[in-house]
Amino acid sequence: MSDFDNIGKLMHLKLTDIESGDQFSESEYIIKAAAESILQANGRNWIPVIVKEIGDYKYQVVTNNFIYIVARQAKLERVWCIVISPESQSIEQAKILAKEVLPKVNLNTASRDTILAALKYLISEPNSALRGVDPILATNRIAESNRKTWSNFNSILTLRCGITKGKKLDALTKVFFLSSLPASPPLPPPENVSIKSASRDEIFTRLSYLSKSKIDGFEAIDIDKSSDVIFSASKGKWKSLNPISKLESGIDTTKVKTLKKVFSL
Template sequence: MEEFSDVGKYLRLPLHQIKVQESMDTSDVILIESIAEKLKQNQRNFLPIIVEEVDENEYKVLLNSHIFEAATTAKLDFVWCILADEQRRKQIEIESQQRFEVNMLTASEETISRMLQYIKKSHSGWRIEPEKVAKVIVANRNEKWKERKPFIPLTKLNCGIGKTKLGTLNKYFCIN
């Protein structure tokens, strides 16, 4: 049973106690300004910022950094957040459809094929044959794939997956 904590709770936090990770993507300025206008009108965010506590009264943004950026632009004093931790980050990404997690080492050929079809439909420039790629993956996958950088072995299988597609694959598949 989980220990009692504030993880998962809504918190109203002072904006100055929240920091953005350097590695987070910044959103387009026009989008931030548009969100900031709504935040100025309502004086609150309805979609919470997902944060992790890094020290007492110090938080870092895990998800929804665009709302944090807009709140900063709108000069809000407080924002609504949900406290999470790294363990729950992956679950939040999956639930918010920012990440899929199909295990390439254990998924059926059909599941891999369906995910590749989804990727092909969602990403222009993906000229692959999902059924063929899935068949090649299932025929060649092995436990040694865990030891290497994710998905690098796919680039050696002549199945249409090159290094430029690896970043996208990492958003939809895992190897564990």
């Protein structure tokens, strides 16, 4: 019979049925002194080990590995444990509550108060790389920015909030993470067509591609107007695409060079 129904229960488990969790380092003195305190309490550990079930009546330490090590030092036959759900979210929560890992918040969606609290924590750390940063100024500029699309922290460098490239920026990863949606795959470029014989729809399709792909500032162009102007122009004597820059199409000489990606003569 499996013990999965015992999730959330306090159980007195055999120490031989429990595997160690993450590597743990503590002084021999602390471990021996803690083991002696357990023996003086009639072999009871008042703070339980948190375990997950990895098989029928087989367990692995999730958090409080120190207590497990101390129980082994004390040569206990059984140790008090709480069995938790094996889902990663439950395990992460247990480690956070045991202060074994630092909680992180999503900077894409974090509230202003959460950002401020996190920055104050980082700044208050001993030898903090962020020492000298004004937490209120930094929080205000980060909170007011368009963070939903951030896929890395580099955008913070443009906010002039005291957080610079290097150790200061890297320090943010201790308490923040980003989960913005990955960028959409690039649009396939349309087939190159002659500007002289292209229909209005063909012109619009190619300008729209440049606009949607945000190539060389074409996203700021009025595509409908530009398509109408180029289509209506007398193009029979054109020897290059340069005359487009002289039309009232919103396309200057710099952008004309980009048109060579989708138009020929």
